[in-house]
Amino acid sequence: MSDQDKPLILQARGIRKSFKGVHALKTVSLNLYAGEVHGLNGENGAGKSTLIKILTGFHQPDAGELLLEGRPVSFSKPLDSQHSGISTVYQEVNLIPERTVAENILLGREPRRGGILDKRAAIAQVQEILDRYELNINPRSKVSELGLGMQQMVAIVRAVAFEAKVVILDEPTSALNGNEIEILFNVIRQLRSEGAAILFVSHRMSELYELCDRFTVLRDGEFVTESTPVDLPRAALVKAMLGGVDLDEGSLDRDAARDRMRRLAQEDIGLSVKNLTWSTRVRDVSFDVRKGEIVGLLGLLGSGRTETCKAIFGAVKADAGDVTVAGTPLTRPTPARALSAGVSYLSEDRRNEGIFPGLSVKENMTAAILKNISKFGFISRSAQNSIVREFSDELKVKASNAEQAISELSGGNQQKVLLGRWLSLGPKAVLLDDPTRGIDIGAKAEVHRVIRALAEKGIAVVVTSSETEELLALCDRLVVLSEGSVTGEVYPHEVGYDDVISLLSGQANTAKQTAGGTE
Amino acid sequence: MTTQTQTRGTGRKTTPGASHLLNWAGKYSVYLALVALFVFNLVATDGFASTFTLQNLLFSAAPIILIAVGQTLAIGTGGIDLSVGSVMALSSATVALYLGYGEVAAIIIAVAAAALIGVFNGSLIAFARINPLITGLGLLVAVRGLAQAVSGGSRSSIPPGGVFTWIGNASFLGIPVVALFALAAAGAVALLVRRTTFGRYALFAGSNREAAFLAGTPRNITLLAIYTLSAAFAGIAGVMVSARIGASDPSFIGINLELTAIAAVVIGGTPLVGGRISILGTVAAALFLQLIDTTFVMQDINFAFAQVLKAILIIAALYLQRTRKDAR
Known part of the structure; x- marks a missing residue:
């Protein structure tokens, strides 16, 4: 697929940015074409948000250049970027709740007649815009009367309705339900047909493939590849996001691992999770952990690994499902009840929840x-x-x-x-949600040692990580999550990296599914 | 994975020298100020060094100390209790209403009525999850209105010679009994904060609400208890003031005292964001604020300047806290 006919709208070349000596971006490039939805992909810390902040003028690059329709531009503040036709919709809706839809959309561009606001013209103008995007919203409604999804649509329409050449949508779907996502996608497609260049960030694979015409993949602040969905199918995309792995670390002793598995098979179940469901983020998740076993919840960002831990612990109220701790059911879990039942939960968010x-x-x-x-x-x-x-x-x-x-x-x-x-x-089961996040290598090794010691004591251990290699090296077994569902269960010593990748991408076909996702 | 998250996770460090001094000043300034102003008065204010003046000072300070101690707990959990001034008035009105059942019974009913307001306030905050600022503002107005309604809004004197006269005038070893009571209450609360699970739970709720929830601590019950205690203290403070002036006066008792209490908490070193509780600091600050009033009155300076000075002190205290908070 060559898209030479589509004009290049915004180009970032050789962007480099570091904060206090730490490289956030090392020579990253990005090409946004008119009439295309461009997916920006990468795991936590890949540099997506830094790149977006450079495009929107929040940060200034240390090196490299931005070209808008072929002309070099530099944004010293967000307003510069906006005036150049780059509109951004953030995850948080940013509207005035007690004002009408029309007032919000036209904010600062109200039609006037002789210096006086022309309300009728304003309503008509907004109605026309809403019709264009097939949005069934009354321009006279107060924003606070709309659901969150519709508020987001209003925010998007406001961002794009006027001279937007480039539209940046940073995880716009995270708070929306299925119906609202469909409406949003229609709006995005309409924008595309109008010739806007759209930069789209989402952690949901299916959305990326449904919507995007082109991908750019970043990893650890570096540009990995630019490709199209056809040339970069799911498994390849995930691999590009995660990078290669060095598998010599510990996990290669297959005989020892098999011995250990045989021993573990004799142990009782320490933690059992059955049909756990919470909203759309955890869907019918079931798995068992034996006493002394380390089970990794493997999934990309947004796969539901954190939510699964929280639902087990009662930090969020699951809609359905049963949790059993060493044979005793944990009914109506709350953190206090889970703790007395012998379940501990280490949050991934040390600062805000620890x-x-x-x-x-x-x-x-x-x-x-x-x-x-x-x-x-x-x-x-x-x-x-x-x-x-x-x-x-x-x-x-x-x-x-x-x-x-x-x-x-x-x-x-x-x-x-x-x-x-x-x-x-003295827990019977521990849920460790990304326990090594943001800590240095020495401390990491210590944490790994501690986790192994816990297992030695017969504690059922559940651990997640944003680093796949870490889980492969640490865990006896991996439960793979994708978009809230279990897509498979694998033993690190028996599978190849590619098998794991294909499970992560939500295509549960190639890997051995040992009792995966059964009820 | 990213070093970026790492730097964010560990937080910033302040430069040691300057922040040390500010830390020290922030920590002990209220005690130094109290002693300095006291010494100044001994030297420069005619008639200050008399039993009468000092007793008077303590009689006035006792109710302030009580409500400020309650306020310290509320602020320590990251909340605030704006209702205390009005609750004092309700207590005073209730006293007048039930004086016919005997003075002791009237006191008990008054404090119970006050505590009930606290239960209501605490329930709204803990269970209905309403912002304490909102519930407090509502109760500030409503409870004052209630106090005026039950009393008909008028001042009624309490017959002298009984328990109230004793509360309003009695001293033990030269120290007013109400002051001894207030200090004992402060001591008990300080012990509660330092040594009990209740005190820890209060601090956790103020320091990091989500972490407190995930650690399985009973945040709601703790908040309920704290607002109830704060209101009960305000009830007792209302009794003290009524006893001192020998009358029930719901239209004037406790007016603006919630602000004085908050000022005492802030100047005493308890940060408004919660997570730290300094009862001793609050007591010292309450005495200090009362001493400022006394100083201005006795030096015959326009009393309005005392209010301006207090405002400046509050801002200074908040400034010192700001620098200390940087360390987190």
Whole structure:
């Protein structure tokens, strides 16, 4: 497919950007053509958002150039980019809720007659725009009266209705339901037919292939490839996003792995999840974890791995499904109930869902166990201190003392304190959601050691990671998730990397599906 | 995977030298200021160093200390209790209403009525998830109205010679009994905060709400208890003020005192964002604010300037907190 007939609207060449010496983008290029939907793909940290922020003028590149219709441009602030015809719709809807649809869409461009707002002309003008995109919205409605999906449509229409040459849609579908997504796609197709160049970011594979004419793939801040959906089918796309793997690390000892599997098969089930469903993000997920087994939830961003953990733990209320911990059902789970049942959950979001920032290492580590070490509400200081000593030693927490504020520690050490919080409870099962996210290599190795030690103690371990290699090296078994559903179950020592990739992309055909997704 | 996430995760570090000094100043400024102003008055204010003046100071400070301690808990959880001034008025009105059942019974009913407002406020905040600022504003107006409605809005004096006269005048070893009570209550709350699960849960709720939920702590019950306690303290404060002036006066008792209480909390070093509770600081700040009033009155300076000075102090305290918060 050669698209030489389509004019190049926006071109980014050799973009380089670093923050405080850390490279976020290393020579990235992007070509947006008129009348095309262009999917920008990459995992967490690939550099998608940095690139978008450069296109929209939030950041200025250290090197490289932007060409708009062939002319070099430089945006020193977001307004420059907007005035050049680049419109962006962010994940958060950015409208004035108590104003009408018409007022929002025309904000700053209201038709006037003799200096006075011409309401009738405004309504007519907006009605025409809405009709053009086949949107059944009353221009007189207040924005706050619309559903979230329709609000998003209004935001998009506002962004594109006037002289938009380039439209950037950063995960526009994440908050929409199926029907709304269809409406959105119609709007996008209409835009495309009008000749706009559309940059589209989504973590849902099916959407990418339904909508996009072209892909650009980034990985670790580098340009990987530009291709079309035909030339880059799902498995190839996922592979391009994840990169190659080095598999010599540990996982190659197949005999040892098989021995271990045979031993594990004798163990009781430590954690059982049956038909777990939450909204559209977790769909009928079932898997078992034996005592002492490390099971990895493998999935791309948005595959539902975090949501699955949260639904098991009761941090979100599942719509359906059963969780059983060492044979005992966990009914109507809440975090408090899950903890007493012996399930611990380490959140992937350390900053917002993990640490108590102003409080000490000691208070942070013992936060979940206070009930067990207090009498009539009075906390036993000696018990508190001995827990902190024991787990600081075991996890090798580097802090000057137990009274130091946790926010003064490095990310890795904060994570160890949190691990201490959950492990001190003596759990039967632990859910570790991306436990090595954002920590340095040394701390990573420590966390891996701790996870293996947990399994040795007979604890059922569920772990997720944004790094596939990490899970392949660490886990006894992988449950593969794609768009909220289990697409397969694999043993790392028995499959090739390509099998894993094809499962990740949602095509459950090539890999061995050992009891995968059965009910 | 990304070093970018890493730097974001670990947070910023402030430069050690300057922030150290500011930290220190932020931590101890209220105690230093209290001592300095006290010494200034001893030296420069005629008639300050008298039993009468000092007792008067403590009689006035006692109800402020009580409501400020309750307020510290509310603010420590990341909330606020704007209803305390009006709850004092309701307590005072209830006293007048039930005086016929005996003075002690009237006091108990008044404090119970106040606590009930706290249960209502706490339920709205904890279970209905309404912003404390909103519930507080609503109750600030509604409870004052309720107090005026049940009392007919007029001042009615309490017959002298009974329990109220004693509360309003009695001293033990030269210290007003109400002040001893307020300090004892503050001490008990400080112990609660330092040593009990309840205090920890309050701090967790203020420090990181989602993490508190994921750690399985009973956030809702904790909030309910805190707003109930705050209102009960306000009820007791209302009794104290009524006893001191020898009358029930729902139209004037407690007016703007929620602001004084908030000022005491902030100047005392408890950050408005929650997650830290300093009861001792609050007590010192409450005494300090009362001492400012006394100073201005005794130095015969226009009282309005005292309000301006307090406003400046609040802003200074918030500024010091801002620099301290940078460390997180």
